[in-house]
Each structure stands twice: as structure tokens, then as C-alpha cells.
Amino acid sequence: MIGLVLKRLVSMVVILLVLSAAVFLLQKLSHVDPVHAYLGANASKAAIARESRILGYNRPVLDQYLHYVAGLFHGNLQTSLRTRRPVATDIAAYLPATVELTVFGLGLAVVLGALLGLASAGQWRGAGLFRAVMLSGASAPAFLLALLGILWFSGSLHWLPATGDTGVVNAPSGPTGIIVVDALVHGQLSTAWDGVVHLILPGICIALGPAVSIGRVLRGSLVSAMRSDFVRTARSKGLSERVVLLRHALRNSLTAALAMTGLQAGLMFAGVVVIETVFAWPGIGLYTSQSIPAADFPAIGGVTLVLGVGYVVINTIVDILQVLADPRIALA
Amino acid sequence: MAVAEPYTPSVVVRGLARARQARVGTRRSPLSNRIGLVAFGVLVLVAVLAPVIAPHGPIIPSGLPFTPPFHAGALLGTDEVGLDIFSRVLYGLRASLLAAGAVIASGVVVGGLIGLVAGVLGGWVDDVLMRFTDLFLALPGPVLAIAIVAALGPSFFHTLLGVAIVWWPFYARIVRGEVRALASRPHVESARLAGAGVVRRALKHLLPGAVPAVVVTASLDVGNLVVTLASLSFLGLGAPAPAPELGAMAARGLQYLLQEWWVPVMPALAVFLLALVSNLAGDGFRDLLGDR
Numbered sequence: 001m002i003g004l005v006l007k008r009l010v011s012m013v014v015i016l017l018v019l020s021a022a023v024f025l026l027q028k029l030s031h032v033d034p035v036h037a038y039l040g041a042n043a044s045k046a047a048i049a050r051e052s053r054i055l056g057y058n059r060p061v062l063d064q065y066l067h068y069v070a071g072l073f074h075g076n077l078q079t080s081l082r083t084r085r086p087v088a089t090d091i092a093a094y095l096p097a098t099v100e101l102t103v104f105g106l107g108l109a110v111v112l113g114a115l116l117g118l119a120s121a122g123q124w125r126g127a128g129l130f131r132a133v134m135l136s137g138a139s140a141p142a143f144l145l146a147l148l149g150i151l152w153f154s155g156s157l158h159w160l161p162a163t164g165d166t167g168v169v170n171a172p173s174g175p176t177g178i179i180v181v182d183a184l185v186h187g188q189l190s191t192a193w194d195g196v197v198h199l200i201l202p203g204i205c206i207a208l209g210p211a212v213s214i215g216r217v218l219r220g221s222l223v224s225a226m227r228s229d230f231v232r233t234a235r236s237k238g239l240s241e242r243v244v245l246l247r248h249a250l251r252n253s254l255t256a257a258l259a260m261t262g263l264q265a266g267l268m269f270a271g272v273v274v275i276e277t278v279f280a281w282p283g284i285g286l287y288t289s290q291s292i293p294a295a296d297f298p299a300i301g302g303v304t305l306v307l308g309v310g311y312v313v314i315n316t317i318v319d320i321l322q323v324l325a326d327p328r329i330a331l332a
Numbered sequence: 333m334a335v336a337e338p339y340t341p342s343v344v345v346r347g348l349a350r351a352r353q354a355r356v357g358t359r360r361s362p363l364s365n366r367i368g369l370v371a372f373g374v375l376v377l378v379a380v381l382a383p384v385i386a387p388h389g390p391i392i393p394s395g396l397p398f399t400p401p402f403h404a405g406a407l408l409g410t411d412e413v414g415l416d417i418f419s420r421v422l423y424g425l426r427a428s429l430l431a432a433g434a435v436i437a438s439g440v441v442v443g444g445l446i447g448l449v450a451g452v453l454g455g456w457v458d459d460v461l462m463r464f465t466d467l468f469l470a471l472p473g474p475v476l477a478i479a480i481v482a483a484l485g486p487s488f489f490h491t492l493l494g495v496a497i498v499w500w501p502f503y504a505r506i507v508r509g510e511v512r513a514l515a516s517r518p519h520v521e522s523a524r525l526a527g528a529g530v531v532r533r534a535l536k537h538l539l540p541g542a543v544p545a546v547v548v549t550a551s552l553d554v555g556n557l558v559v560t561l562a563s564l565s566f567l568g569l570g571a572p573a574p575a576p577e578l579g580a581m582a583a584r585g586l587q588y589l590l591q592e593w594w595v596p597v598m599p600a601l602a603v604f605l606l607a608l609v610s611n612l613a614g615d616g617f618r619d620l621l622g623d624r
Contacts, residue, residue: 139610274567315470
């Protein structure tokens with residue numbers, strides 16, 4: 001077990017190094033010269049050459065990469081070409097809102113996915129309806145859900161807000177930066193509730209796609225588990241169908257759904273960029289989409305690194321959880 | 333130092349395989365899947381014939397701005413400059429299908445080649461190629477695609493390139509798996525004993541065996557790709573402004589959502605329709621080819 005964890009951690013480090021190399025390479029391939037963009041269109045050749053020397057752009061590429069990685073270890077993600085602030089500072093300001101949204105979304109996806117999987121795997125009449133819902137959910141782009149959600153629940157019914165993470169003007173901004181948590185820390189219940197209400201629409205939009213994928217995989221393994229010998233034994237013991245499904249079949253179907261949850265986190269991170277843009281959610285997704293038209297690659301690369309680290313860490317945890325859920329995997 | 337251990341999503345693959353087995357075999361292809369196949373055929377035809385069917389050009393204003401759907405001859409209404417949304421959606425479908433097809437084709441060729449070489453040669457070549465493949469699978473593909481397109485500069489071609497770069501590993505894994513499974517079968521063994529060279533065995537005896545699995549995977553992939561590509565386009569990573577791309581149309585129409593809802597919603601619905609039909613057709617296609 002400990003050996004396995006160590007192995008996973010080593011592979012995580014290798015993957016992160018590759019990720020940093022990929023982002024560095026993309027920056028080199030970028031169609032925008034960062035020095036020129038930073039100094040402005042009218043910068044003189046001499047000024048560009050001087051700034052290049054200061055920033056180290058005239059050194060060999062490998063040298064630059066090592067310098068870049070060393071910078072990463074010190075939390076240096078270079079300077080944004082658009083906001084003129086260090087990218088790390090920008091991301092630190094935008095990240096809490098994204099953490100809030102993705103944690104909520106991922107939790108919602110797991111719960112919804114489990115419900116969809118269980119409901120559609122059963123032999124009851126409504127199962128077909130759930131399968132139809134899952135098929136539609138798998139085909140709907142997140143931005144369509146967002147558009148329809150805003151149109152109906154915000155525009156026509158005025159039930160839910162559709163922009164930002166809070167409507168309270170002087171909401172507390174410390175210590176975590178996550179509105180709901182901060183409001184609770186400061187004892188402002190109404191502000192916390194306001195934050196929760198703001199989470200609902202974007203949270204559902206971001207969770208539905210992953211929920212459907214998780215549900216499909218769970219349904220697949222549940223259906224086959226329900227046909228296996230140990231379920232026949234459990235049934236013949238006279239256990240109720242519910243106990244057989246929840247106690248016997250579900251436990252043996254968890255690993256696949258767990259792995260899918262980890263993979264879906266990657267999709268969700270891309271979805272975050274779209275959804276934060278539509279809902280003006282002040283997170284790193286919105287930061288990314290604002291950086292795209294400005295061709296601000298240091299910012300986009302920084303976000304890619306942060307999301308990549310998140311993804312790799314989540315999947316490492318999932319890998320380890322899988323072994324806990326099904327010890328047979330460690331032997332394989 | 334140890335080489336990177338991959339996050340092999342084999343558990344997921346097995347789960348999906350079980351899902352497929354569970355559905356097929358007990359009964360024939362459900363009606364919805366067969367309808368999906370027909371509908372997909374119709375959509376492809378519509379996409380190919382878009383210039384003939386579309387009542388207006390995609391970038392030439394055809395009427396007053398913000399005509400609601402079913403008014404003044406505009407089936408899906410007009411947008412903020414009076415472009416006919418129905419015509420633009422038709423051209424957008426064409427671009428979406430073309431893009432999905434191009435990414436799948438490149439994924440099949442690049443991934444297939446890598447998987448074939450790895451599976452046929454085995455040994456250290458297999459190790460190196462599959463570690464490389466797994467590294468790609470361990471990174472968040474869609475996020476990387478955004479970064480790639482943003483670095484190269486937004487354009488239709490760069491979007492294809494960006495998504496293709498993160499898409500091929502799946503095909504490499506599938507082809508390699510099929511080839512490895514086939515390599516030990518008697519007909520390949522006898523071909524080897526009969527003196528058939530590596531290339532001949534790979535192309536004549538192993539590659540054909542991997543085709544059905546690849547075709548099924550590719551047909552199930554279209555829906556995913558349509559949505560992924562539309563999302564990139566939505567973020568402004570596709571072709572520049574007047575080009576009829578569904579994602580970009582929805583994004584630009586966002587500001588009119590609460591008053592002129594059809595401007596952003598119609599193109600987004602078109603993406604949904606195309607993805608839904610593709611998914612149904614993919615299931616139907618898999619049923620046609622028999623359980624894989």
C-alpha cells in the first residue's frame with residue numbers, strides 16, 4: 001500500500017514536470033512576442049533588446065526552461081500582459097471563487113451521478129426515462145444549459161441570480177476568499193445564503209455533464225453486478241432487492257465510477273472556463289476567457305498549470321481511493 | 333528514477349464495456365438508435381448541401397435585425413445585424429461536422445499508427461510509446477487544448493490542431509490493445525511461421541482486426557467532439573467574427589439573451605441536436621457492427 005502511494009507520487013511529479021515543459025513550449029510557440037507585447041506596439045528595438053536581456057529571453061532555450069521551472073517552485077508564474085500584475089497574484093485573487101464552484105459542482109456531480117446510475121439500473125418503469133435524461137445530458141453543451149437556465153430561472157421566473165458569486169455589496173472578502181465560507185466565518189448568515197443561491201445555476205450547469213458520465217459508468221457496472229453469482233446468492237438468501245442493490249452490487253461497482261469521477265474533473269475544469277464566462281463568475285475561468293482576446297499567454301499558461309496540478313492531484317487521490325475501495329487493484 | 337506510472341483508465345473502459353454488453357445481446361438495437369442513424373444521415377446530407385438549402389448567405393444580411401423566429405421568412409429569426417440564423421446554423425453544422433471528422437481522422441491515423449507500431453513490435457518500443465501515450469492521458473486534455481489554441485492564436489485550423497493533439501491517445505490505446513490481443517491468435521502465428529515479415533503481418537493480419545473497434549469508438553466520439561469543439565469556439569478560439577460557427581454565434585448572442593433569446597439559443601440548440609443525433613447514431617452503428 002505504501003509502496004503504491006509512493007509510486008503514484010513519483011509519477012505525479014514526472015507528469016507535472018512534463019506539464020510545465022508543455023506550457024513552456026507553448027509559450028515559445030506563441031504567436032505573440034511577450035517582450036514586445038509587454039512594452040507596447042511603439043517600443044523601440046533597443047528597448048525590446050534591453051528588456052529581453054533583463055527577462056532572460058536571449059539565453060539558450062534549455063536555460064530559459066530551467067529558469068522557468070525554478071521560478072515555478074518559487075511561485076513565480078511570470079507577468080500578465082493584460083493586467084500587468086504577476087500572474088500568480090492574479091490567480092490567487094481569482095482562484096477561491098473557482099474552488100468554490102468546482103467543489104460544489106463536483107460534489108453535485110457525484111450525488112447526481114450516483115442517483116442517475118442507481119435509478120436507471122433498476123428494473124422499474126421509470127428507469128427508461130432516466131436513461132433518456134442521461135442521453136440528452138450527455139449531448140448538451142454546458143453553454144446551452146447555462147443559456148436556458150438564465151433564460152428561465154433568472155429571466156422569466158426571477159428565482160435565481162445569474163451573475164457573479166454574490167449580490168451583497170460589501171461582502172466579507174477574507175480569510176478564504178470563498179464567499180459562503182467567509183460570510184459564515186463573519187456570522188453573516190444572509191450573505192452566506194446569498195452566496196449559496198448564486199452557486200445554484202452555475203453549479204448545476206457545470207455538474208450535469210460529468211454527472212451523466214458518472215451515472216452511465218455506474219449503471220454499466222451495476223447492471224453487470226446484478227447478474228453476477230454473488231447477487232444471485234444474496235437474493236436467494238431472501239434479502240430485499242434494495243439491500244442487494246445498495247449493499248452488494250453498489251460496493252462492487254464503485255471503482256469504475258470513482259475512476260470516471262477523476263477523469264471528469266478534467267472536463268469540468270474546461271467547463272469552468274465556459275460557465276464562469278457566461279455567469280460572470282469571478283474565477284480563473286473568467287480570467288482565462290478575458291485573457292484569450294488579449295493574447296495574454298502568460299496568464300493562460302499559468303491557469304493551465306494550476307488546473308493541471310489540480311487535475312493530476314485529484315486523479316492521484318482517486319487512484320489511491322480505488323485501492324481502498326477494491327483491494328484487488330493493488331495486486332494487479 | 334521510476335518511469336511515470338500511468339493513470340490507466342482501464343477500470344472505466346471495463347465499466348463501459350460492461351455497459352455495452354449489458355445492453356446488447358438481450359435485444360436488438362433500440363428504435364431510438366436506429367432513428368439516430370437515419371437522422372445522422374439526414375444531418376450529414378443537410379451539412380453537405382448547406383449552400384443549396386440555405387435561403388441566404390451566411391455573412392450577408394438578409395433582413396431587419398432581431399426578426400423573431402417564424403417572422404418575415406426567417407425560420408429561426410435574424411441576429412443583431414440581420415443575418416439569417418437558419419442559414420448560419422446550416423453552415424455552422426457543416427463546419428462542426430467537418431471539424432469533428434477531421435479531428436477523428438487525425439486521431440485514427442496518428443493514434444492508430446502509434447498503437448500499431450507499439451502493438452506489433454512490443455518490447456521496449458511498446459513501453460516507450462505507451463508511456464508517452466499515457467502521459468497525454470494523464471493531463472487534462474480539454475484544458476491543454478485551450479492553452480494550445482490560445483498560444484497558436486485563435487483560428488478554425490488551430491482549434492482542430494489543438495483538439496487533435498489531445499485526442500489521439502485514446503485511439504493509440506485501443507489499436508494497441510486490439511493488436512496485442514490478435515498477435516497471439518493462431519492465424520497470425522501461422523503467418524509468422526510461414527515467413528511473413530513484420531510489415532506484412534502488421535498490415536495484412538493485425539491491422540484489419542483492429543478496424544471494427546476503432547470504427548465503433550470513432551462513431552461514439554463524434555458527439556463528444558462536436559460539444560468540445562463548440563465550447564472552444566464559444567470561448568472565442570475559433571474562426572474570427574462573421575464566420576458561421578455555432579459556438580461563437582452563441583457566445584456573441586449572449587448579450588441579447590434576455591430580450592432576443594433566439595440569437596444565442598438557436599445555435600446552441602443546433603449543437604445539442606447534432607451531438608444528440610451523433611450519440612444515438614454512434615450507439616446504432618455499434619449495434620450494427622455487433623457487440624464490441
